[in-house]
Amino acid sequence: MDVDLRKLRYFVAVAEELHFGRAAARLHIAQPVLSRQIRALEGELRAQLFVRDKRSTSLTEAGRQLLEDARPLLASASALRRRVATADRGTFTVAFMPGITVTDAVGSFSSRHPDVTVELLRTTWADQTEVLHDGRADVSVVRLPVDRRGLSVRPLFGEPRVAVLRADHRLAGKESVLVGDLADEHLLNDPDAVPEWRDVAVELRDGTASRWQEFRSVEEKLEHVAAGRGIAVIPLSTSEYYTRPDVAHVPVEDLPPNEVCVAWVAARRSPLIFEFAELLRSV
Structure with missing residues (x-):
């Protein structure tokens, strides 16, 4: 059975709002349509996801588990769409933290790949790895510590x-x-x-x-x-x-010293990522 991502998005909205009316308004759809989609999802999964009465809506244990799994799945799907779109446009996005310059590596990379447009994205402590997971950046020059789960992280240099x-x-x-x-x-x-x-x-x-x-x-x-x-x-x-x-x-x-590293999503095998990481390490 394939899980419908649209139904998952509907489910997450209801799970976060715990109110079908507010969730429907958030999704810009009619409440009866939302209710039907949730019932259809429950039928496909063969599990009750919500307990509803006249006063409240709450998650079942199955609903809590689905919410835990659905959020990263939807995030991955969104990142996939964003990466495919940027690849189609021929762009390669480099994220970097304040105080770090990537000019030399970008210049060398651009001279090797004149058909690729390099875009730059300034990050903060809060989103320096998030931009990788959500597909906004192909590589990110980060300052440790970061959550390394799902990432390849290679050291570049340290500074006082x-x-x-x-x-x-x-x-x-x-x-x-x-x-x-x-x-x-x-x-x-x-x-x-x-x-x-x-x-x-x-x-x-x-x-x-x-x-x-x-x-x-x-x-x-x-x-x-x-x-x-x-x-x-x-x-x-x-x-x-x-x-x-x-x-x-x-x-x-x-x-x-503060350690500066280059990071990317470990599951990605793009030669451009590996090449840019090596350029960063060489300069």
Whole structure:
């Protein structure tokens, strides 16, 4: 039996809304049509997916299992369509993190493949591998740590990390600092990205840490540093690229280098991917 992806999309909408009316509105279809499609899916799978009464809709155990499996399946199907479309257009997309330049590799690649259009996609900590899984990028130059599941990851280089402080901060102007010198500070990074700080952080020990905020860009994070809301730890190249007078950059001596790698979906066997990865490693 082949599972209809359209019915799966309908199912996920109902499972997320737990309300047939809202799900129908979200899908821009009539509620009776949605109900029929869900009943048809239940018939095909020979399993009840929802328990419905006049007051509520809830998932059965089979429904919960299907929701868990359907989301990555739909994401893979969407990524497949996107990759096929970009291949048809003759494009190759390279994603990269702030502070990283891919100019030399892109130039060499383009000279070898003048019929291929190289597109560039800037990423963040939040989506640097997501762009691979959803098909937006063919390769991604990432900064570790990342979730490596389903990916091939090859090292490129490492670079020192610096603490970014407000210009009038007590540590600004020092030649370097240690992680222990930052123990009293509020870190604007995800603590898991700087485990050495997490191990000594006062705000984590005494439970006064505020909820970590996800930033969409380096510029946004630097605005918070300049406003005195905390400090950040970023790679040296990123700090040099985003220079501004109201923040200071101080090397952190006892932090290991930030590792930069090239990553792609492991199941893909495109010669262009392997060639571009080798170009990155050579330059």
